[in-house]
Amino acid sequence: MKKLVWISKYFIIILSIGFLFIVSGYFLGIRINTTPSIPVGIYKIIDKTPEKGDVILFCPPNNFLFQEARNRMWINKGFCDGELGMMMKILVASEGDKVSINSFGVTINGNYYLHSKRISGLNIPVKSFNNYILKKGEMLTMTDKNPMSFDGRYYGILNYKNINNVVIPIFTW
Numbered sequence: 001m002k003k004l005v006w007i008s009k010y011f012i013i014i015l016s017i018g019f020l021f022i023v024s025g026y027f028l029g030i031r032i033n034t035t036p037s038i039p040v041g042i043y044k045i046i047d048k049t050p051e052k053g054d055v056i057l058f059c060p061p062n063n064f065l066f067q068e069a070r071n072r073m074w075i076n077k078g079f080c081d082g083e084l085g086m087m088m089k090i091l092v093a094s095e096g097d098k099v100s101i102n103s104f105g106v107t108i109n110g111n112y113y114l115h116s117k118r119i120s121g122l123n124i125p126v127k128s129f130n131n132y133i134l135k136k137g138e139m140l141t142m143t144d145k146n147p148m149s150f151d152g153r154y155y156g157i158l159n160y161k162n163i164n165n166v167v168i169p170i171f172t173w
Contacts, residue, residue, distance in 0.1 A: 030076055031057065031155040033088050037149040041172030043088070045165040050091055055169070056141065057086050057161040068124060074150040083108055086164060089151055091142035095134050097156070102128045106142065106153050115147040118154065137161070 015143035028075075029045035032062045038055060050056050060066040060075065062082030069075045070084055078085025093099050093108045100107045116124065134140070143149040 023112055029165075031088070031172075033172075035088075036146045037143040037151065038090065038145060039169065039172035040086055042043070042170045044168040044170050045145070045167055048166045050139075050160070050163050050166050052091055052094055053090050054164050054166045055088060056091050057088050057165045057167055058141070058158065059164060060084050060087055061158070061162060065125060068125065069150055069155075081089070088140075088167065089143060089149075091139055091163075092142045092152070093134055094160075095136050095138065097134050099132050099134060100130045100139055103158060106140075108140070113142055114144055115149075116142065116153050119148065122154075124154065126154050129156075131156070139163075165170035 031043045031045065033040055039136060043055065045057070048054070059080030060069075062080070062084060066075065066084055067082060070077060075087060076085030077083050080086060092113065097107050103118050103120070106120070134157065138157050139160055140152045140157055142151045142153070154166040
């Protein structure tokens with residue numbers, strides 16, 4: 001019995017220390033990506049103006065499509081408007097870029113974006129457009145690792161105002 005009490009006490013201490021590390025890391029700008037849209041791992045928020053190629057954290061707009069994605073557990077419940085969770089994607093197009101999105105995939109300035117073909121049969125409303133030139137404040141976010149990702153091929157153009165932070169990988173696997 002004494003051994004069980006001893007193990008329980010140390011288990012609680014270890015859990016408490018782990019919780020403190022997680023909370024401390026959050027306030028120090030550490031974020032953990034658990035989805036395969038971009039490499040799974042630990043990321044750090046940096047002070048940088050977002051530009052093409054950056055991995056960004058953003059709050060998705062509170063609309064039907066993102067609520068449906070949350071209901072299907074494609075994105076987490078979180079602290080963004082509408083209880084949507086922050087998303088982590090790559091900023092791939094911005095002001096002046098010419099973007100086409102259709103069922104065959106995404107092209108940016110005439111170049112096909114790898115892994116961008118839409119998955120058929122998802123039964124969600126998606127936008128398609130051809131040779132749309134992004135205006136000031138508009139952006140497209142994608143992934144380059146996972147053809148199954150819920151990204152710009154489905155939700156289209158977003159606004160820079162949705163960006164919370166730029167992050168860099170510290171340790172990924």
